[in-house]
Amino acid sequence: MVCNLLKDKKGIIFGALNEKSIAWKVAEKAYEQGAEFVLSNAPVALRFGDIDRLAAKCNAEVIAADATNENDLEKVFKGAVDKFGGKIDFVLHSIGMSPNVRKSIPYDKINYDYYHKTLDISAMSFHKILQVARHMDAIKDWGSVVALTYVAAQRTLYGYNDMADAKALLESIARSFGYIYGRDKKIRINTISQSPTMTTAGSGVKGFGSLVDFTERMSPLGNATAEECADYCITLFSDLTRKVTMQNLFHDGGFSSMGMSAEAMHQYDKSFRPCD
Numbered sequence: 001m002v003c004n005l006l007k008d009k010k011g012i013i014f015g016a017l018n019e020k021s022i023a024w025k026v027a028e029k030a031y032e033q034g035a036e037f038v039l040s041n042a043p044v045a046l047r048f049g050d051i052d053r054l055a056a057k058c059n060a061e062v063i064a065a066d067a068t069n070e071n072d073l074e075k076v077f078k079g080a081v082d083k084f085g086g087k088i089d090f091v092l093h094s095i096g097m098s099p100n101v102r103k104s105i106p107y108d109k110i111n112y113d114y115y116h117k118t119l120d121i122s123a124m125s126f127h128k129i130l131q132v133a134r135h136m137d138a139i140k141d142w143g144s145v146v147a148l149t150y151v152a153a154q155r156t157l158y159g160y161n162d163m164a165d166a167k168a169l170l171e172s173i174a175r176s177f178g179y180i181y182g183r184d185k186k187i188r189i190n191t192i193s194q195s196p197t198m199t200t201a202g203s204g205v206k207g208f209g210s211l212v213d214f215t216e217r218m219s220p221l222g223n224a225t226a227e228e229c230a231d232y233c234i235t236l237f238s239d240l241t242r243k244v245t246m247q248n249l250f251h252d253g254g255f256s257s258m259g260m261s262a263e264a265m266h267q268y269d270k271s272f273r274p275c276d
């Protein structure tokens with residue numbers, strides 16, 4: 001469905017690695033809705049991922065940046081502002097990585113150098129993006145910034161490890177910076193808390209398949225897909241949500257408000273019929 005919700009809007013999308021990436025779906029939908037944007041990812045991801053294919057499809061420029069490096073981020077914002085001849089309207093932060101998760105190191109035996117990296121890549125990078133953008137005055141008044149998060153920031157989910165801490169920090173940054181950027185420039189900052197989704201980052205989490213099955217059983221509307229998450233991002237970049245800011249917005253089919261569902265109970269008691 002094309003209704004040009006993002007006509008004349010310019011942006012930066014961080015984190016499209018391959019077709020499964022949530023940021024990839026956001027780029028496709030943003031393009032469909034009339035936006036122009038720059039794509040960015042870490043240099044290593046540009047070498048191994050498929051971003052050039054996405055760029056060709058969306059007529060977008062790719063600018064490499066390690067999101068933990070402020071100089072790199074300045075280059076991305078400068079590149080976007082130069083390309084579009086002025087300030088931009090929206091930014092997507094779709095970045096996450098934990099070396100502890102990657103190496104299957106449990107939370108009570110965590111490697112602290114890796115922990116620093118997890119927090120820097122998955123949360124502090126959001127602060128850096130916002131601080132660089134503000135310093136360069138690169139986002140238009142009434143612009144919109146969105147980062148992707150997960151319910152493990154509020155509730156413990158086995159296997160999510162130090163990424164839970166990173167997501168708690170990420171959500172807090174959205175509130176703290178949301179006040180400052182909102183007060184001074186009317187720029188809104190929100191996080192979307194997405195269902196578990198089979199992507200490269202997602203499938204690195206221990207027991208991820210079981211988690212997807214559990215949340216599917218627990219959510220009255222079922223898990224939200226990456227495409228549905230992209231649709232939600234588009235509404236937040238559009239002018240239809242101008243007074244939404246500093247929120248953590250659950251996009252999870254209702255999972256975060258559930259305690260137990262009939263479908264999940266059926267797993268423990270097979271005589272229990274889910275429709276009772």
Ligand SMILES: NC(=O)c1ccc[n+]([C@@H]2O[C@H](COP(=O)([O-])OP(=O)(O)OC[C@H]3O[C@@H](n4cnc5c(N)ncnc54)[C@H](O)[C@@H]3O)[C@@H](O)[C@H]2O)c1
Pocket residue numbers: 015016017018020021022023041042045065066067068093094095096097121148149150193194195196197198199200201202203
């Ligand atoms: N997949 C899920 O289940 C799920 C659920 C909720 C939230 N999220 C969040 O959605 C976001 C996108 O993840 P995804 O699931 O699409 O997986 P993905 O693996 O496709 O995306 C993660 C991206 O982070 C990028 N990245 C890693 N280190 C970086 C660095 N130093 N600099 C710049 N970019 C870097 C990767 O290259 C990759 O493109 C992440 O924040 C993730 O935590 C994912």
